Amino acid sequence: MMLRQTRDRSLPPATGVGLRAPHLAEVVARRPAVPWFEVHPENFMGGGSAIAALISIRHDTQVSLHGVGLSLGSSEGIDAQHLARLRSLVLRLDPVLVSEHLSWSISSGMYLNDLLPLPYTEEALAVVSRNIAQAQDTLGRRLLMENPSRYLGWRHSTIPEPEFLTELVRRTGCGILCDVNNLYVTEHNCSAPAAEWLAGVPAAAVGEIHLAGHARNAIDGGEMLIDDHGDHVAEPVWHLFADAARLFPDAPALIEWDSNIPSFAVLAAEARLADARRSAAILGVAYDAQVA
Amino acid sequence: MLKLRDLQSGVRRAVLGNTRPEIIAAILGGEPEAEARLNIHRHHVLHSLTEALKANFPVVCHVVDPRFFAYAADAFIRSNPPTKPCLAEYGDAFPDFLSGFEPARGLPYLADLARLEWAAVEAKHAPDALAITAETLQHVAVMDYPNLAFTLDPSLRLLHAHSAVQKIWAAHQDEHEPETIDLGTEQAWLMVRRREEVIEVVSIDPATFAFITAVQSGRPLAQAGEAGLAADPFFDMATALRRLLVEDAFVGFSVLSTPTEEALEP
Numbered sequence: 001m002m003l004r005q006t007r008d009r010s011l012p013p014a015t016g017v018g019l020r021a022p023h024l025a026e027v028v029a030r031r032p033a034v035p036w037f038e039v040h041p042e043n044f045m046g047g048g049s050a051i052a053a054l055i056s057i058r059h060d061t062q063v064s065l066h067g068v069g070l071s072l073g074s075s076e077g078i079d080a081q082h083l084a085r086l087r088s089l090v091l092r093l094d095p096v097l098v099s100e101h102l103s104w105s106i107s108s109g110m111y112l113n114d115l116l117p118l119p120y121t122e123e124a125l126a127v128v129s130r131n132i133a134q135a136q137d138t139l140g141r142r143l144l145m146e147n148p149s150r151y152l153g154w155r156h157s158t159i160p161e162p163e164f165l166t167e168l169v170r171r172t173g174c175g176i177l178c179d180v181n182n183l184y185v186t187e188h189n190c191s192a193p194a195a196e197w198l199a200g201v202p203a204a205a206v207g208e209i210h211l212a213g214h215a216r217n218a219i220d221g222g223e224m225l226i227d228d229h230g231d232h233v234a235e236p237v238w239h240l241f242a243d244a245a246r247l248f249p250d251a252p253a254l255i256e257w258d259s260n261i262p263s264f265a266v267l268a269a270e271a272r273l274a275d276a277r278r279s280a281a282i283l284g285v286a287y288d289a290q291v292a
Numbered sequence: 293m294l295k296l297r298d299l300q301s302g303v304r305r306a307v308l309g310n311t312r313p314e315i316i317a318a319i320l321g322g323e324p325e326a327e328a329r330l331n332i333h334r335h336h337v338l339h340s341l342t343e344a345l346k347a348n349f350p351v352v353c354h355v356v357d358p359r360f361f362a363y364a365a366d367a368f369i370r371s372n373p374p375t376k377p378c379l380a381e382y383g384d385a386f387p388d389f390l391s392g393f394e395p396a397r398g399l400p401y402l403a404d405l406a407r408l409e410w411a412a413v414e415a416k417h418a419p420d421a422l423a424i425t426a427e428t429l430q431h432v433a434v435m436d437y438p439n440l441a442f443t444l445d446p447s448l449r450l451l452h453a454h455s456a457v458q459k460i461w462a463a464h465q466d467e468h469e470p471e472t473i474d475l476g477t478e479q480a481w482l483m484v485r486r487r488e489e490v491i492e493v494v495s496i497d498p499a500t501f502a503f504i505t506a507v508q509s510g511r512p513l514a515q516a517g518e519a520g521l522a523a524d525p526f527f528d529m530a531t532a533l534r535r536l537l538v539e540d541a542f543v544g545f546s547v548l549s550t551p552t553e554e555a556l557e558p
Contacts, residue, residue, distance in 0.1 A: 046378070046416070048486065049489045069376075071377070081376075082378075108304065110374070112308075113340050113341055113344070113377075121296070123295070123296050155319070156294060
């Protein structure tokens with residue numbers, strides 16, 4: 001392993017907000033009191049007003065970069081040009097966290113804009129480890145790897161996801177981003193128990209928790225949960241969050257909302273709700289919406 | 293066992309075109325269920341990329357029937373999927389695709405309108421650069437003027453359209469959009485720029501267009517002036533130059549050492 005920052009700068013375990021294009025101007029103008037923001041780096045790689053706005057926000061608020069385009073699961077390796085653009089953004093913003101997904105989106109140089117599911121095999125483990133190591137060495141930063149929402153399973157998968165992630169941490173020194181909505185969606189769609197996942201990953205490696213809403217779609221007589229980030233956090237996901245908050249007390253949480261995007265005030269309120277839920281979970285008391 | 297590379301190219305083909313049986317067979321569950329599960333990804337890919345095209349080509353999307361746009365976008369995505377993860381940069385081939393798209397043959401302006409929108413996208417994402425002022429040029433000796441090569445504002449784009457598509461574009465920026473727009477039959481020579489974070493589209497004369505095109509390709513003033521004169525014998529380079537300078541279109545310059553005496557001769 002090459003030289004890299006061994007410890008992430010710490011964020012207070014207060015809940016941040018995923019910052020999206022519709023709120024950028026408002027956040028620049030009104031500077032709402034949010035402990036930290038997270039953005040998709042792919043939206044800030046050009047010039048113009050977006051990156052200028054983000055740099056001005058970064059002056060007084062910590063920013064985390066949550067990539068969706070590195071395709072760390074691609075067998076053909078990672079796009080060096082995209083990695084270089086990510087590196088220059090990391091140098092410009094000095095983000096408090098840098099994260100990506102345990103998935104793939106590029107095949108034969110074509111980018112499919114989806115977090116496509118990997119088979120959990122020894123071959124995939126070697127590919128993802130190699131790609132993470134290359135990305136971490138180039139960026140000079142530790143990556144947090146997020147568990148994806150899954151809609152299908154591969155017959156030839158042999159390694160349970162928490163074991164796969166544990167092995168990635170061991171081989172590359174990366175961390176884990178625990179998305180509790182994805183855990184819930186995947187448990188429902190692919191019968192992968194969320195409780196086993198939470199108990200199966202190394203707690204010390206979990207550096208962030210994601211929260212979001214999902215949709216329910218009727219498919220062929222059954223029902224699939226779709227991770228559309230288009231609603232409030234669902235009640236069963238809050239319960240998983242309480243478990244995650246107890247297991248990973250130092251990991252800050254983040255609210256993501258990407259479709260049917262509401263006003264910024266709704267996002268900020270959801271983040272405060274997450275703080276209240278976290279406190280209740282860590283203190284070991286049942287969260288009571290009436291009292292809160 | 294399916295190798296990872298084969299699985300990934302199989303899923304890519306399944307999402308953009310044909311599904312091979314070995315991909316369905318590799319997915320847990322029976323055949324219709326596996327197909328339905330894969331379809332969630334196919335739908336997400338096509339839907340999200342269509343949204344990306346809508347975001348980059350809002351006026352094209354607005355002037356055609358939504359079903360027509362979805363149809364064109366679907367065909368384009370399958371034949372020209374993105375090659376980069378930045379979707380703000382997706383669609384550079386869409387204008388050319390539209391010009392060859394058989395169902396769009398009755399809308400001859402559509403491809404030019406898309407070209408104009410793409411120029412606006414590029415202008416929006418171009419790097420920032422500080423303009424030079426007339427004072428900066430005071431130190432250049434008059435005899436060196438023919439050898440001056442200017443660097444243009446990186447957001448500046450030039451577009452020669454076969455109809456007045458800027459009228460459609462301008463109407464769409466306005467809240468009170470007119471019902472009908474007369475495109476006429478005249479061609480348009482357009483300059484697109486980002487100024488103060490606002491996209492500007494201005495119509496210029498063909499000689500100024502030829503002049504700026506030459507400047508943009510790095511030609512010194514003497515040769516750029518020739519290009520303007522070739523388009524219009526009454527082209528006045530001094531006026532064009534002053535206008536570009538006043539409008540902050542130059543961000544740098546150099547004096548080329550190559551002799552251009554030949555170009556200066558009438």
